[in-house]
Amino acid sequence: MVLQHIADGVLSGAVVALGAIGLSFTMKILRFANFSHSELLTWGAYFGLVFLGFTTAFGEFFGGNIGPFSFGWPLLAALVLSAVATSVLALVLHALVFEKLGRGAGHMTMVFASFGIALLLRHLVVLIWGPNPIYYSNELQFAILLPGNVRVLPDQVFLLGLTIVLVVCLHLFMKHSRTGIAMRGVSENPDLAGLSGVNVNNVVRWVWVIGASLAAVAGVLYGLTVQLRPELGFGLILPLFAAAILGGAGSLYGAVIGGLVVGLSENLSVMIIPTSYKPAVPFLLILIILYFRPDGLFGERR
Amino acid sequence: MSKQPVLEATGIVAGYSPDLPILHGINLHVDEGEIVTIIGPNGAGKSTFVKAIAGLVTVSAGNILFNRSDITHINSHQLAKSGVGFVPQTGNVFTTLTIHENLVLGGVTLPAKKANQRIEEIYQMYPVLRERQFEKAAVLSGGQRQILAVARALLTAPKLMLLDEPTAGLSPMAATELFNVVRNLVADGASVLMVEQNARAALRISDRGYVFAEGQNRAQGTAAGLLEDNDIKQIFLGVRKKPDDNSENN
Numbered sequence: 001m002v003l004q005h006i007a008d009g010v011l012s013g014a015v016v017a018l019g020a021i022g023l024s025f026t027m028k029i030l031r032f033a034n035f036s037h038s039e040l041l042t043w044g045a046y047f048g049l050v051f052l053g054f055t056t057a058f059g060e061f062f063g064g065n066i067g068p069f070s071f072g073w074p075l076l077a078a079l080v081l082s083a084v085a086t087s088v089l090a091l092v093l094h095a096l097v098f099e100k101l102g103r104g105a106g107h108m109t110m111v112f113a114s115f116g117i118a119l120l121l122r123h124l125v126v127l128i129w130g131p132n133p134i135y136y137s138n139e140l141q142f143a144i145l146l147p148g149n150v151r152v153l154p155d156q157v158f159l160l161g162l163t164i165v166l167v168v169c170l171h172l173f174m175k176h177s178r179t180g181i182a183m184r185g186v187s188e189n190p191d192l193a194g195l196s197g198v199n200v201n202n203v204v205r206w207v208w209v210i211g212a213s214l215a216a217v218a219g220v221l222y223g224l225t226v227q228l229r230p231e232l233g234f235g236l237i238l239p240l241f242a243a244a245i246l247g248g249a250g251s252l253y254g255a256v257i258g259g260l261v262v263g264l265s266e267n268l269s270v271m272i273i274p275t276s277y278k279p280a281v282p283f284l285l286i287l288i289i290l291y292f293r294p295d296g297l298f299g300e301r302r
Numbered sequence: 303m304s305k306q307p308v309l310e311a312t313g314i315v316a317g318y319s320p321d322l323p324i325l326h327g328i329n330l331h332v333d334e335g336e337i338v339t340i341i342g343p344n345g346a347g348k349s350t351f352v353k354a355i356a357g358l359v360t361v362s363a364g365n366i367l368f369n370r371s372d373i374t375h376i377n378s379h380q381l382a383k384s385g386v387g388f389v390p391q392t393g394n395v396f397t398t399l400t401i402h403e404n405l406v407l408g409g410v411t412l413p414a415k416k417a418n419q420r421i422e423e424i425y426q427m428y429p430v431l432r433e434r435q436f437e438k439a440a441v442l443s444g445g446q447r448q449i450l451a452v453a454r455a456l457l458t459a460p461k462l463m464l465l466d467e468p469t470a471g472l473s474p475m476a477a478t479e480l481f482n483v484v485r486n487l488v489a490d491g492a493s494v495l496m497v498e499q500n501a502r503a504a505l506r507i508s509d510r511g512y513v514f515a516e517g518q519n520r521a522q523g524t525a526a527g528l529l530e531d532n533d534i535k536q537i538f539l540g541v542r543k544k545p546d547d548n549s550e551n552n
Binding site for chain 2 (some may be wrong): 181182184185188191194195196197199201
């Protein structure tokens with residue numbers, strides 16, 4: 001039983017981690033808490049649905065399902081296209097709202113603007129796709145039995161594997177590419193980065209693209225393993241913030257560890273408290289982290 | 303043949319808020335191959351002036367020419383690309399990055415191959431940086447941080463280097479080493495505009511100097527002339543006249 005909860009916690013933590021990476025980068029580099037970030041997961045998931053419709057039209061070209069999974073190459077192509085579309089959406093929001101406000105507005109103005117955008121984005125989803133849950137696939141999947149009597153779906157294994165691959169790729173990008181190093185430089189000292197020749201505005205755009213792409217992937221994977229609904233992102237907002245704060249703003253590894261801790265604590269908590277209290281666990285985690293370690297596990301001490 | 307001006311600042315009015323200017327019409331120029339030092343009391347606007355050149359403080363009047371091009375309202379990253387290096391007084395290295403990564407950021411405007419070549423040249427000039435290239439800049443001493451900051455600014459081989467109090471907080475030995483680095487910059491073809499509290503030592507390696515007070519030019523001249531000027535000596539260089547004779551002590 002405990003092992004099953006751990007497996008479920010790791011799997012839900014992987015989605016939270018992907019979403020929290022972008023949120024964590026935004027908090028550190030753009031220096032405000034972006035409450036609209038979770039809506040990018042929702043939009044990523046619904047963009048995936050739209051592109052899946054297109055790519056499925058070329059189903060014969062792409063072939064059938066891949067191995068034991070409930071999806072084939074059309075969904076993977078839709079995943080990539082969804083990341084691109086969500087990045088464009090994030091860049092548009094940045095150009096229309098956050099960039100303009102950032103020139104003179106205070107942090108609270110940015111936070112409230114992000115609240116407004118979150119509401120707008122969520123209700124646009126309802127307007128376009130309706131309030132009812134939607135599934136990418138109606139195929140039934142059989143769980144794989146792992147040692148310890150742990151059952152996981154093949155799609156969940158894919159989710160975890162893709163998360164690991166993306167985190168490793170992002171680590172290599174941040175560590176070895178000039179853009180990645182520039183992002184870390186801007187996150188520490190934007191003025192000095194500019195004086196060194198780094199185009200800070202371009203770096204900020206990269207932050208949006210990376211954050212939005214990962215949010216889109218998280219949204220599609222969530223939609224794949226659970227379902228699509230307009231409140232998909234809204235339901236994840238507390239876990240995302242808990243993971244980003246736990247890990248420390250701006251820390252890639254912090255966001256990943258934070259996501260896993262949030263996922264595990266949520267799923268393990270149901271062993272001792274009623275399931276209806278599960279959504280409160282991330283909130284409790286935020287309180288504990290802010291009390292004992294306000295800069296998070298991997299955040300720099302101020 | 304007279305030297306060409308590299309930097310010409312005319313009538314600069316600037317401050318952190320447009321309603322509250324700190325600089326009130328500063329004029330200054332730096333010629334090719336010169337070391338020019340700005341001295342003055344605290345609050346004179348010395349650092350604000352170099353920050354205004356670097357685009358970190360808004361200039362509300364006047365203009366700044368670099369190699370005859372107007373850079374008054376240029377972005378700081380464009381300034382670096384155009385050939386101006388700036389080493390701020392504090393927070394001048396990325397402490398969370400390694401020494402090598404700090405240098406990579408200095409060469410971000412160059413093509414990758416050229417940047418790697420320049421980093422190799424920097425390592426030859428400052429072997430201590432090569433030895434510690436994989437360490438975080440946070441572990442460096444104050445003097446080593448200044449050298450790293452100058453080295454990072456040198457990556458693009460700037461024509462003009464702006465140094466804001468480069469010896470602040472350094473030991474006398476580290477300060478001497480830093481001034482040697484400044485001399486070498488000029489030997490390599492750059493011009494230097496430096497703000498220094500260590501006024502006498504800075505003027506000794508400079509060609510010319512400016513004295514700022516209350517955001518205005520108060521005096522200017524050759525460095526040797528400023529060092530010999532009795533008023534400047536008394537007010538800004540900490541030299542007092544003995545009451546019983548005309549000799550001076552340091």
